[in-house]
Amino acid sequence: MSEDHAHHDIDNTPRNVVELVINIDDTTPELLASLQDKLMTQGALDVWTTPINMKAGRPAVMLSVLAAPEDQDQLAETILRESGAFGLRHRAWDRTTLERSFTQLDSPLGPFTAKVGHLHGKPIAAKPEWRDIYQLAQQHNLPLTAVQNELAAIVHQHLKQLQDRAEGRTS
Incomplete structure (x- = not known):
């Protein structure tokens, strides 16, 4: 996945x-x-x-x-x-901003970059990078919203794993 x-x-x-x-x-x-x-x-x-x-x-x-x-x-x-x-x-x-890190994730459509926001060193938000959503939608001739939803679900799962890890929980 x-x-x-x-x-x-x-x-x-x-x-x-x-x-x-x-x-x-x-x-x-x-x-x-x-x-x-x-x-x-x-x-x-x-x-x-x-x-x-x-x-x-x-x-x-x-x-x-x-x-x-x-x-x-x-x-x-x-x-x-x-x-x-x-x-x-x-x-x-x-201004106050989250620290940001970037990670490469896999999807059925191909690899993409996700941005993860950290507060006090703990991950609290994440989303796929727009340029990758756009490129994958163009590459596969799919609606942007469909690709965005698919990648967002993968990023959400990744964020949950990062949060579990940060809290010492194992999945």
Whole structure:
């Protein structure tokens, strides 16, 4: 069923982050998607958009970028160069995150990566990585939801085994 092939190093995401924000009312969806891709490639931790209304009722999009403080200047430059905006807002955030580890698991559709979240060294959450769900669905010509459900069941079983092990229970 599911076999743990490799346990990758724990990924400790930054505790202190910055959020860069601009409101955009004069771009196309294609340009916005390209900007989001470029920001992720340059090291943004996350990029998202929120529909908003600006003055005079103009529909617009708020682009938000979460980044490590050391990436702020480069990402701000990219936003200003690529968006046509004349300025942006930024603020610092402290955050609490789970420690993350990654493991390779087997499924009838093929191997995939699962992300496991740890709190105080104990596993409390897990899920399959989206890129693997997508790739396996494409490879087998299956609906994304079917692959997601199948892999999630395997990950759930793996998480239970990790939790039992952490609590000293044997299965």
